[in-house]
Amino acid sequence: MDTSLLSQSRSLFIRRWGEMAASWGISRTMAEIHALLFISNQPLCTDDLMDELQVSRGNVSMNLRQLVTWGLAERVHHRGDRKEYFVAESDVWAMFEIISRERRRREIEPIVETIDRCRSMLKEELKGLKGDRRREVEQFRQRLDDMQEFLSLVNSLFNLLVKVGKSKVGDVMKTLGRFAH
Amino acid sequence: MDTSLLSQSRSLFIRRWGEMAASWGISRTMAEIHALLFISNQPLCTDDLMDELQVSRGNVSMNLRQLVTWGLAERVHHRGDRKEYFVAESDVWAMFEIISRERRRREIEPIVETIDRCRSMLKEELKGLKGDRRREVEQFRQRLDDMQEFLSLVNSLFNLLVKVGKSKVGDVMKTLGRFAH
DNA sequence: CAATCCTTTCAGATGCTTCTGAAAGGATAG
DNA sequence: CTATCCTTTCAGAAGCATCTGAAAGGATTG
Structure with missing residues (x-):
């Protein structure tokens, strides 16, 4: 397991962003997905999100859809790769x-x-x-x-x-x- | 049952205020109690609130306490009456x-x-x-x-x-x- | 067109918040 | 001191939102 300060900060920030979500009317997982995309310097795919956040595929799929609907995330395609990747609105x-x-x-x-x-x-x-x-x-x-x-x-x-x-x-x-x- | 426009407006407003409450991080009943106090022109007691909102005594008691703690409602005593009454912050x-x-x-x-x-x-x-x-x-x-x-x-x-x-x-x-x- | 790879869907499971109602607490009156 | 009246508490019930996982859907590849 990665115990670097980078990794610690990542999970600290993601967890807190998720906790706040309740009061923002956004579900915890949706917020965690958004946080993870927000701090990543590259697009992530469903499996990345499942692994890092330890949630099910269905959950990731549904919440990504909502993030895209809202405009907080968008789909990114890589040539020669069937997977879909996602990035967060960064501004x-x-x-x-x-x-x-x-x-x-x-x-x-x-x-x-x-x-x-x-x-x-x-x-x-x-x-x-x-x-x-x-x-x-x-x-x-x-x-x-x-x-x-x-x-x-x-x-x-x-x-x-x-x-x-x-x-x-x-x-x-x-x-x-x-x-x- | 009272079907006057006054009564209709009251329940319309109360219900909506309660529905909004979820997104404000306030429980529905707490918000309904607050709404009812806010639009009343006189202090109300526990039984008034139970009757109009159709919720249990314990529920009213706990939510009133929280409203008072926040400073959104306050206790009012009437001479010669053991009951406690409540009014909402009106500003x-x-x-x-x-x-x-x-x-x-x-x-x-x-x-x-x-x-x-x-x-x-x-x-x-x-x-x-x-x-x-x-x-x-x-x-x-x-x-x-x-x-x-x-x-x-x-x-x-x-x-x-x-x-x-x-x-x-x-x-x-x-x-x-x-x-x- | 069959195999592969990935995404979406949704019924049921899970967990969290809120509510009930009865019992206990506490104050005032007689 | 006892009865009465009102409030508070809290364990268990109910309701609600979220999550899982397996099955179905859909697209691309060979």
Whole structure:
């Protein structure tokens, strides 16, 4: 067994990346595969991944498919070799864009849509109301409004960040610093 | 059964908030309890929550405890009533601060710490290396550097956002807009 | 077209998280 | 001190997401 510092770092990083995955809504193995591809300096095939991560062929196959679908990995062919190889997206900004789009789609959009529906229902409901019940509905509506305002802010921030991108980040941080005394 | 639009909106919102919870690393029931408290205009007791959400007493108790620990809910006592009541934090910015702190603690800090360790291991490893293997280590190190730079940016952005808070968000957005031609 | 090599699929197994409900704990009232 | 009321705890049950491995699919080769 390889006990070099290189090998130790590899498995340390892969394991941690996998552990984090749970909170990112990505399965542990999918994240480990992605980590391994990310730190490799050459494309890897299914067997490489099975060996290093100790998981089944089916598992690797399914998770690779999802990584490719997301755009976090892509297929690579070598002349004279039937096997398929894979590499990871290597630009962390592109990764950020992909992951944040995915997360927004799952975490932000559904709740925004629901809040919209609720708001119009409550607007309707308010028409004929007086007194305590009116106050109840109004409070509910107020909270939904606050939440929606906040969520659309978060949304635009992400959009901006992605647009601004790597190159201008230094400037952005400097400018933002002014707001935070 | 109450079929008013108010009641429909309530359960719609609660259900959706709960569904989202999975991706936020919060259990469905914990999120539903939080949602119900968030949209109520008065403190609720354990039985209220059990009735409306159809979950067991133990479940409510454990999740309330966690909500209180996080600071997303707090206990309220009524004179002459032995029961404990609960209200949710109602300021979405405070909620954001709490949740983002928690998520960073679980999602960002561990990987940053791991990257640090890996980087120093690789630095050590590089000392006596030449050729292909050196190139392999160098690529790994480069990717870790990129990742770390990115993560610390995200970190400072969150810090800034929390500090800047509600009041100045408009300004921040306007300024960011300039960078996004 | 048969053999070989590799990938994909999916039913059932596994393991992890969350939930239940009953028992124990603890406070207040009489 | 005992009864009452409410909360907390936790072992086992249930539910859910992930993984395995074998079988089927599909492509290339000789």
